[in-house]
Amino acid sequence: MDTPPLLTNKRVAALFYEVSELLRIKGEKFKPQAYAKAAHAIETLREDIADVSRQGKLEEIPGVGTHLAAKIEEIITTGRLEYLENLQKELPAGVQELADLEGIGPKKALILNRELGITTRAGLEEAAKAGRIRDLPGFGELSEKNILRSIGAKGKSVRFLLGEVLPVAQDIVEQLAALPQTKQVSLAGSLRRRKETIGDVDILATSPEPAKVMDVFCSLSSVDRVLVRGPTRSSVVLNTGLQADLRVVKEDQFGAALQYFTGSKDHNIALRRLALERNWKLNEYGLSDLSSGKKIAGKSEDEVYRMLGLPFIEPELREDRGEIDAAKSGSLPDSVPYGSVRGDLHVHTSWSDGKESIRAMAEAAQSLGYEYIAICDHAKGPQFSRGLTEEQRARQGKEIEQVNRTVEGIEVLAGVECSIGEDGTLDAGNAALQDLDVVLAGVHSGFRMPGHEMTQRMVAAMQNEYLDIIVHPTGRIIQQREPADLDLAVFFRTAAERHVFLEINGFQNRLDLPDIHCMKAREYAVRFAIGSDAHTRDNLGAMEFGIATARRGWLEAKDIINTLPIRDLRTVLGS
DNA sequence: GCCGTTTTCGGCCCGACTGTTTTCAGTCG
Numbered sequence A: 001m002d003t004p005p006l007l008t009n010k011r012v013a014a015l016f017y018e019v020s021e022l023l024r025i026k027g028e029k030f031k032p033q034a035y036a037k038a039a040h041a042i043e044t045l046r047e048d049i050a051d052v053s054r055q056g057k058l059e060e061i062p063g064v065g066t067h068l069a070a071k072i073e074e075i076i077t078t079g080r081l082e083y084l085e086n087l088q089k090e091l092p093a094g095v096q097e098l099a100d101l102e103g104i105g106p107k108k109a110l111i112l113n114r115e116l117g118i119t120t121r122a123g124l125e126e127a128a129k130a131g132r133i134r135d136l137p138g139f140g141e142l143s144e145k146n147i148l149r150s151i152g153a154k155g156k157s158v159r160f161l162l163g164e165v166l167p168v169a170q171d172i173v174e175q176l177a178a179l180p181q182t183k184q185v186s187l188a189g190s191l192r193r194r195k196e197t198i199g200d201v202d203i204l205a206t207s208p209e210p211a212k213v214m215d216v217f218c219s220l221s222s223v224d225r226v227l228v229r230g231p232t233r234s235s236v237v238l239n240t241g242l243q244a245d246l247r248v249v250k251e252d253q254f255g256a257a258l259q260y261f262t263g264s265k266d267h268n269i270a271l272r273r274l275a276l277e278r279n280w281k282l283n284e285y286g287l288s289d290l291s292s293g294k295k296i297a298g299k300s301e302d303e304v305y306r307m308l309g310l311p312f313i314e315p316e317l318r319e320d321r322g323e324i325d326a327a328k329s330g331s332l333p334d335s336v337p338y339g340s341v342r343g344d345l346h347v348h349t350s351w352s353d354g355k356e357s358i359r360a361m362a363e364a365a366q367s368l369g370y371e372y373i374a375i376c377d378h379a380k381g382p383q384f385s386r387g388l389t390e391e392q393r394a395r396q397g398k399e400i401e402q403v404n405r406t407v408e409g410i411e412v413l414a415g416v417e418c419s420i421g422e423d424g425t426l427d428a429g430n431a432a433l434q435d436l437d438v439v440l441a442g443v444h445s446g447f448r449m450p451g452h453e454m455t456q457r458m459v460a461a462m463q464n465e466y467l468d469i470i471v472h473p474t475g476r477i478i479q480q481r482e483p484a485d486l487d488l489a490v491f492f493r494t495a496a497e498r499h500v501f502l503e504i505n506g507f508q509n510r511l512d513l514p515d516i517h518c519m520k521a522r523e524y525a526v527r528f529a530i531g532s533d534a535h536t537r538d539n540l541g542a543m544e545f546g547i548a549t550a551r552r553g554w555l556e557a558k559d560i561i562n563t564l565p566i567r568d569l570r571t572v573l574g575s
Numbered sequence B: 001g002c003c004g005t006t007t008t009c010g011g012c013c014c015g016a017c018t019g020t021t022t023t024c025a026g027t028c029g
Helices: A005-026 A031-043 A049-054 A066-078 A082-090 A095-099 A106-116 A121-129 A141-152 A162-177 A210-218 A251-262 A265-277 A301-307 A323-328 A358-367 A390-406 A451-461 A488-497 A515-522 A538-552 A566-573
Strands: A184-188 A200-206 A223-229 A233-238 A243-249 A280-283 A286-289 A295-297 A343-347 A372-378 A411-419 A438-442 A501-505 A528-531
Touching (some): A005 A031, A005 A049, A005 A066, A031 A066, A049 A066, A095 A106, A106 A121, A121 A141, A162 A184, A162 A538, A200 A251, A210 A223, A251 A280, A251 A286, A251 A301, A265 A280, A343 A438, A343 A501, A358 A538, A372 A390, A390 A411, A451 A488, A501 A538
Parallel strands (some): A200 A243, A501 A528
Antiparallel strands (some): A184 A200, A223 A233, A280 A286, A286 A295
16 A cells, blocks of 8 residues: 555554444443554554564554454555444444533443434433433433533533643642642643643642642632532632642652652553552552552652652653553663753744844843854745845844854854745755854745655755754644644655754644654654744743653653754754 | 463453442543
C-alpha cells in the first residue's frame, strides 16, 4: 500500500480503538482491554507497522498475539477490518452516542436501546420527559433528571490551554502554600504532566487542619462557585469556567496520592501491574503487601518508584509511552531542565507585528537571565504587509548593533522569520540572509496541501543553505487548526541530513512540534530550538511551555541548541 | 484476546461514588 507510514499506524490504532469501544458496549469484559492495549502500543510504536509486518515481527509488539497480528495484516493489505464492520452492523447506530453522555455507560445505553428503541439523544430526551425511563431496570426517577441535565450540558467539557491554566493554578498553589496550616502542596493531574490541554486543575495538600485549608481554597478570589465542599475534597469552578479540585491527604500518604492523582491513567495501570507481579498492591494510599497487608511505601513519590525497582520518572513522561520499560532498563531520558535554556531564538518587535522595541525585548530577556535573544521579525513577503524590506532590515541591523553596545549582559542576534512559499522558496533573497545570525522559516499560508506536496515543499525549503530553523513545523493551532499533512519520516530525515533545526514553538496555542512528534524526530537525531514566538515582553514566558513540550517529547539538553552558550550556539548556526 | 519466577488456564488496576437496591451494578477518574 502506498499510504504514508505514520498514517498506517494511526489507522490501525483507530480501528482497534473502535473495536474496543463496540465490544465494551456489547458487554464483553476483557476483549475491549486487549484491543485498547494493542491500539495504544501501535499508536506509540516508533517503527512503521507495515515494516514490522514485513519482517514478521508483529507479535513482538506488546499486547499483539496471533489473532490481532492477523487483523493488522488485514488492515495493511485491504485497508479494512471485517470484524469491525460486522460489529458495526450488529450494534445499532447511536448507542455509542448515548454511552458518551455523562452518567450513561455501555450497559445503560444498551438497555435504553433494547427496551425503548432509543437511538439518539433527542429520542432519549423525549423519553425522559415523558417519564418512560424510570421503570427500566437500574433506572429511577432521579435517573431521568440526571439524563436531562447531562443532555443539556453536552459540549460543555471544554479543555483549556496549558498556557492559560498553569499561571492561574500556580497562583492558587502559592496562596495555599503561604498558609501556616499547609504542610505540603503540589499540582497534580494533567497540569503537573504539562499536557497541552487541561480539563481541570488538581491540587494535593497535607495539613494538620484540613478544614482551614479547604475554607481558604473555597473562598479564593478566583473562585466563582463551590461545587462540593467536604473534609478531604473540595471542588470549585473558577471565574474562567475551569474546575479546580483540592484534596487534603495524610502526610504518610502524600507520595502515593501525588503519584496516583498525577496519572496518567495508563501510566498508573502499568505501574499497578508491576506491583501485582511482586504480590503488592498500589493505590492512592500507598504501596502495600497483598498477603500481610503491611505498608511498604507512600510518603514520597520517590519512595514508591524506588520500591518498585524504578528510578523517579518525571511527570511529563508519565503517559505510558514506554517510560516504564525505559526506567527498568535505565534508559530514561535525562529530561531537559526548565532552567537550562540560555536564550530565546524566536522574538518579534514593533519592526514587524510585535508590540515593543528591540531594546525593551532585550532588557526583558536579560532580566529573565538569558545570555542571548534572536530578533526574528517577518520578511516582507506576500503574507506580511508589515514585514521588513531589505532596506529596513539593514536599518534594523544598525539598531541591534546599538542595543548590543548599550545593554549589558545580553547578546542580541540579528535574525529573520521567512515564509515558505508553495514551491519551497523563502520570501527573502540569499543576499539578505547571508549576513544574518539566524534564519527562521515557516509556513504561514497554504496549510491544506496534499501530504506529498507539503512534504516536498518542506524538503525544498531545507535545501536553502542559509536556513537554520523551521518554525512551528506542523502549523497546527491547538483546537483551531489541524497540523499540515506531512510525511514525518521524510521530513525528519531531511532535517537531520541538512542540519536544519526544528523549532518547538512555545506560544500557548501552538506547542509545535507537538510532544509525540518530538519523540519521533529524536529517533532521526534531529536537533531542536525552543522559541517563545513572543510579540510582547510578557510572551517571553512561553519558553516554559516549549520546554515542557520538549520534556514530554523525551528530549534532553543536548538535543536543544539554545541550551548552548553563545559561542557554541554561533558555531552550530554557522554565524 | 493476551499472557506467564504463583499459572499454558484463569486471571486481566483500583477505589469512590451514585442511585439503585436490600447487597450491588454501573460509571467514573
